[in-house]
Amino acid sequence: MNQNNETFVRADRRLPGLSNAAIAAFALLAAAGLQYVKWAPSWHRLRLIAAGGHMGGSILAAGGYPDAASWRAAWTYAWAYGREIWKALLLGLLLGTGVQALIPGRWVRTLFGGAGYRGVGAAGLIAVPSMMCTCCAAPVAVGLRQAGASARATLAYWLGNPALNPATLILIGFVLGWKWLALRLTLGVLLVFGGSYLLAGATDLDRISASAPAAIDASAAGAGGFAQSPWRRWSVELWRLAISLVPEYVALIFLLGVARAWLFPLPVEGHAVISGVWWTVALAAAGTLFAIPTAAEIPIVQTMMAAGLGIAPAAALLVTLPTVSLPSLAMMTKALPAKVLIAVGLLVTATGLLAAAIVYALPF
Numbered sequence: 001m002n003q004n005n006e007t008f009v010r011a012d013r014r015l016p017g018l019s020n021a022a023i024a025a026f027a028l029l030a031a032a033g034l035q036y037v038k039w040a041p042s043w044h045r046l047r048l049i050a051a052g053g054h055m056g057g058s059i060l061a062a063g064g065y066p067d068a069a070s071w072r073a074a075w076t077y078a079w080a081y082g083r084e085i086w087k088a089l090l091l092g093l094l095l096g097t098g099v100q101a102l103i104p105g106r107w108v109r110t111l112f113g114g115a116g117y118r119g120v121g122a123a124g125l126i127a128v129p130s131m132m133c134t135c136c137a138a139p140v141a142v143g144l145r146q147a148g149a150s151a152r153a154t155l156a157y158w159l160g161n162p163a164l165n166p167a168t169l170i171l172i173g174f175v176l177g178w179k180w181l182a183l184r185l186t187l188g189v190l191l192v193f194g195g196s197y198l199l200a201g202a203t204d205l206d207r208i209s210a211s212a213p214a215a216i217d218a219s220a221a222g223a224g225g226f227a228q229s230p231w232r233r234w235s236v237e238l239w240r241l242a243i244s245l246v247p248e249y250v251a252l253i254f255l256l257g258v259a260r261a262w263l264f265p266l267p268v269e270g271h272a273v274i275s276g277v278w279w280t281v282a283l284a285a286a287g288t289l290f291a292i293p294t295a296a297e298i299p300i301v302q303t304m305m306a307a308g309l310g311i312a313p314a315a316a317l318l319v320t321l322p323t324v325s326l327p328s329l330a331m332m333t334k335a336l337p338a339k340v341l342i343a344v345g346l347l348v349t350a351t352g353l354l355a356a357a358i359v360y361a362l363p364f
Contacts, residue, residue: 096140120193140157280312316355
């Protein structure tokens with residue numbers, strides 16, 4: 001056993017209150033929370049759409065699509081967005097801090113640690129039933145990282161939530177067609193399970209994975225965190241994570257609301273189609289930066305295509321809009337270096353452009 005592993009084991013043994021009750025409480029929170037926030041609403045929406053219902057309008061048109069950037073447009077979008085995601089964001093904060101306070105660190109490191117592929121596979125698979133948007137998955141990913149998960153596994157969990165959400169994939173099939181579902185699923189699997197390996201050489205991901213958990217454990221031990229009960233640790237970590245993530249998150253949502261009209265100019269029926277290489281690149285980048293609730297990309301793409309958006313930029317938006325956003329990238333700086341997150345953003349944009357190339361070359 002190497003020195004780092006010895007440190008982890010000693011740390012776990014010093015946790016006085018990590019009992020079966022704490023672990024059971026976390027499991028109950030995860031199951032009940034996901035059932036209430038994600039599983040039941042998703043099942044209801046799927047039944048509604050399967051019966052011929054409508055998903056509703058594009059969130060980009062909340063309060064009327066803005067003709068220009070304004071603070072009123074920012075407030076309108078932030079309010080509409082907040083109503084959709086606040087429960088999931090709260091659950092994400094609770095789970096992200098609960099995994100640090102209520103679950104033995106050696107469990108997290110065994111399942112999600114190391115530089116190999118096992119942690120990436122486990123994290124990606126666990127992300128599938130989690131079904132959160134990128135911003136709500138970010139606190140959980142931060143918690144996993146601070147509990148000892150590798151950087152690669154952290155990325156796989158974070159990206160896997162929006163990219164491999166099974167309810168969203170089925171909705172894409174119902175609303176846009178099964179070719180679009182196959183496109184999104186294929187590129188999502190490549191991004192989640194292969195993306196971290198593409199990033200490894202450019203960002204020293206292996207070195208980061210090996211060194212960061214030891215530093216996190218040593219810091220927590222030095223701060224006296226292991227002398228607290230798990231319930232007190234949970235409340236302390238919840239406050240710390242919330243105060244470090246939520247204010248900047250809210251500010252960035254407002255700024256994106258201001259820029260909504262610039263980032264997504266709405267096509268007008270009867271006018272020229274928005275298409276071509278430059279529009280596709282611009283909208284792929286905009287989709288990477290913008291934040292939307294779970295599955296909101298479907299009515300956005302559907303509405304914009306009906307108004308004149310070309311098929312290639314529509315495919316780029318379908319991939320990039322849900323996968324990451326500027327607020328979620330900012331939240332993830334608590335877990336990963338900026339150069340890794342910049343590379344993630346570029347990779348997501350490139351994946352959106354690949355989607356655009358595929359639909360342009362094949363009959364869709």
